[in-house]
Amino acid sequence: MYAIFVDGGRQYRVEPGMELDVDYRDIAAGENLKFETVLAVGAEDGLKLGAPTLDGVSVSASVLGMSQDKKIYIQKFRRRKHSKKRTGHRQKNTRIRIEEIAGV
Template identity: 75%
Template sequence: MYAIIVDGGRQYRVEPGMEVDVDFRDIEAGESITFEKVLAVSNDGGMTLGAPTVSGASVKASVVGVEQDKKIYVQKFRRRKHSKSRIGHRQKHLRIRIEEIAGA
């Protein structure tokens, strides 16, 4: 059984027990989160596609913790002016564990 959910403009194919990195939210580890935008649900009986979402379907997940990407550097350089800058950025992500796929 799997589902396709939308979060932050991205689509994720999730299964129960799977861990996924989604966009950061200010949520403590151990709390639960519910995704209502479910595009498709597949189970033993077949596949249910939404138009655009499956009504009554939801995916429940629990928060494992906060992760960070590798550091990226952004540079700005202007020729002949001795003007340059370099800054770094590390994007935060929320690691979640899929608990249950309900509905459909």
């Protein structure tokens, strides 16, 4: 069984027991999250599609902790001006584990 849900403008295809990174939330490790904007659910009996979402279906997950992406470097260079600038950014994420897909 799998589900497709929306979080932070992105769509995720998940199955129970799967671990993934979502946008950062200030939540302690061990707490639970519930995603209620489920677009589709697939099982042995077929695929259920929402229009646009499925009513009464949710995906619950537990928070494992915080993680970070690789550092991205941004460079600005102005030719013939002896001017350059280099900055970096490292995105924070929340690592979650999918526990169950409820309401199917």
